[in-house]
Amino acid sequence: QVQLKETGPGLVQPTQTLSITCTVSGFSLTSYYMQWVRQTPGKGLEWMGFIRSGGSTEYNSEFKSRLSISRDTSKNQVFLKMNSLKTEDTGVYYCARGGYYGYNYFDYWGQGVMVTVSS
Amino acid sequence: AIVLNQSPSSIIASQGEKVTITCRASSSISSNYLHWYQQKPGAFPKLVIYSTSYRASGVPSRFSGSGSGTSYSFTISRVEAEDVATYYCQQGSSNPYTFGAGTKLELK
Numbered sequence: 001q002v003q004l005k006e007t008g009p010g011l012v013q014p015t016q017t018l019s020i021t022c023t024v025s026g027f028s029l030t031s032y033y034m035q036w037v038r039q040t041p042g043k044g045l046e047w048m049g050f051i052r053s054g055g056s057t058e059y060n061s062e063f064k065s066r067l068s069i070s071r072d073t074s075k076n077q078v079f080l081k082m083n084s085l086k087t088e089d090t091g092v093y094y095c096a097r098g099g100y101y102g103y104n105y106f107d108y109w110g111q112g113v114m115v116t117v118s119s
Numbered sequence: 120a121i122v123l124n125q126s127p128s129s130i131i132a133s134q135g136e137k138v139t140i141t142c143r144a145s146s147s148i149s150s151n152y153l154h155w156y157q158q159k160p161g162a163f164p165k166l167v168i169y170s171t172s173y174r175a176s177g178v179p180s181r182f183s184g185s186g187s188g189t190s191y192s193f194t195i196s197r198v199e200a201e202d203v204a205t206y207y208c209q210q211g212s213s214n215p216y217t218f219g220a221g222t223k224l225e226l227k
Contacts, residue, residue: 037164045164045207045218060215094163103170104211105154109163 002026004095004110011116012085020113022078022095029053029071033098034078035106036069040091050098051078085117121146123208125219132198133227140193140222142208147188152212155184155193158221159204167206168193200226 008020022034036048049059051069059067068081078095092114096106122145132138142153155168166175168184171191181196195202203226208219 044220045209047209047216047218058214062215099166099169101170103151103154104216105166105169105209106156106164107166107169107175109165112163 002097002108004097004108006093006095006110006113008093008113008115010114011118013119014085014087014117016085017081017083018085018089018093018115018117020080020093020095020115022080022110024076024078024095024097027097029073029076029078032100034069034071035096035098036080037094037096037106037109038089038091039094039112040088042088048080087117090115090117120215121148121210121213121217123210123217123219125208125222127222128220129223129225131225131227134200135197138195138198138224140206140208142186142191142193142219144189144191144210146213148210148212150187150191152210153184153186153191154209154211156207156209156218157202157204158207164207195224198224198226 003025006022033050035050039045049069051057057069066083071078092112094112095110097108099105099107124143126141150171153171156164157167158164172184183194205221205223207221
């Protein structure tokens with residue numbers, strides 16, 4: 001069955017870089033878009049960006065200058081890297097699969113990883 | 120960015136009652152690109168309705184959606200205890216894809 005699982009650091013210092021890995025099973029990364037969504041106390045649910053089945057990426061301009069999404073299809077992993085972290089970046093980070101029919105909905109989600117930005 | 124205004128922000132309903140949530144978009148959206156999620160406390164969001172009115176796999180028939188243009192609605196025909204959650208609309212029409220602020224459903 002389809003499964004997604006995020007792993008990440010939990011605590012990151014301000015100005016540092018956040019790195020999260022999403023490991024998937026039950027489907028191929030070359031067939032689906034993979035999305036990143038976060039949930040923060042200040043802004044709620046925010047779409048961050050995606051990597052297409054073909055490997056190209058698209059980002060929310062809110063994050064574009066400091067966000068990078070990549071993948072390793074051989075390991076069934078998708079990566080999020082975001083630099084220059086601020087305390088407002090504290091929240092839960094989710095990877096999600098883009099829906100089969102396109103239309104930019106998210107049909108399967110990981111359980112999320114809580115990230116706290118604090119010194 | 121397209122802003123999605125959900126109302127009400129919270130609902131208190133009795134079991135068996137019908138509840139409806141509205142999502143209004145700041146710009147017109149194709150109905151293919153408006154979706155609804157359920158998030159139970161401490162859990163990840165779960166897709167309930169995609170493309171305005173299509174139920175996701177395994178979703179009970181008491182959940183439904185409708186709408187077009189800038190006005191969409193989500194209905195639970197008969198609320199059950201397991202439906203206690205926060206519900207969000209989301210548009211995938213234009214970057215950045217955005218979510219509503221959520222509607223918290225509680226039981227009376």
